[in-house]
Amino acid sequence: MTKSILFPYKLVDGKAELLTIQELSSRYPFAWEYFKTNKALLESRERGKWKHARWYAFGRSQNLSEMEQSKILTPSIASRASFSFDSIDRYYFVGSGGGGGGGYGITLKPEEPMAYAYILGLVDSKLLDTFLKSASSPFSGGYYAYNRQYIEQLPIRRINFTDSADKARHDKMVQLVDSMLTLHKQLAAAKSDAQKEIIQRQIHSTDAEIDRLVYELYSLTEEEIKIVEGEC
Numbered sequence: 001m002t003k004s005i006l007f008p009y010k011l012v013d014g015k016a017e018l019l020t021i022q023e024l025s026s027r028y029p030f031a032w033e034y035f036k037t038n039k040a041l042l043e044s045r046e047r048g049k050w051k052h053a054r055w056y057a058f059g060r061s062q063n064l065s066e067m068e069q070s071k072i073l074t075p076s077i078a079s080r081a082s083f084s085f086d087s088i089d090r091y092y093f094v095g096s097g098g099g100g101g102g103g104y105g106i107t108l109k110p111e112e113p114m115a116y117a118y119i120l121g122l123v124d125s126k127l128l129d130t131f132l133k134s135a136s137s138p139f140s141g142g143y144y145a146y147n148r149q150y151i152e153q154l155p156i157r158r159i160n161f162t163d164s165a166d167k168a169r170h171d172k173m174v175q176l177v178d179s180m181l182t183l184h185k186q187l188a189a190a191k192s193d194a195q196k197e198i199i200q201r202q203i204h205s206t207d208a209e210i211d212r213l214v215y216e217l218y219s220l221t222e223e224e225i226k227i228v229e230g231e232c
Contacts, residue, residue: 074105074123103146123151127211
């Protein structure tokens, strides 16, 4: 089932400003009708504290402008690294409370030369996932917390772009991750089981190549690689 989010805001100088009722009703009449239909429900939030002129605003408005950019996303609880790249400004909201919903986003500063695809390759790798799980809180069923406090501890291997060999490793990672993203799109669009099997094999092969590159970037020994791969 497809779900959509109504975002009654506009970005002004990088900040999210709530659309006025006039703007909503004239520019987005169907959205405004939906809001009006659910006005009583929206006003009842937080025990009726939303019975005011901004009743259709989001309950939590911090970082709204941060959604309008490329980012790496992860669910807050998962059995393994499940980071994904959002390059087309999808919205992603963190759930509140202890229900295990929501997730977190990673954004790069504009001046950061490392590509999102490079970072995605690292954080989704077996090596960094092993590191995160060693520090994270385990849950029943083999699940772990992928919270900010653990993500921030990940040892991101920085690239020396003045070193041609190091830059080549960065570019190779970007190429592999781009290929992986394309393969997953192809897998989602595949019609036959035979097609899916072929693409799945390509995904496994590319995934293994990414892990090998990560081991090289972090200068792991053969013995250390065996530990990460669960061979020891």
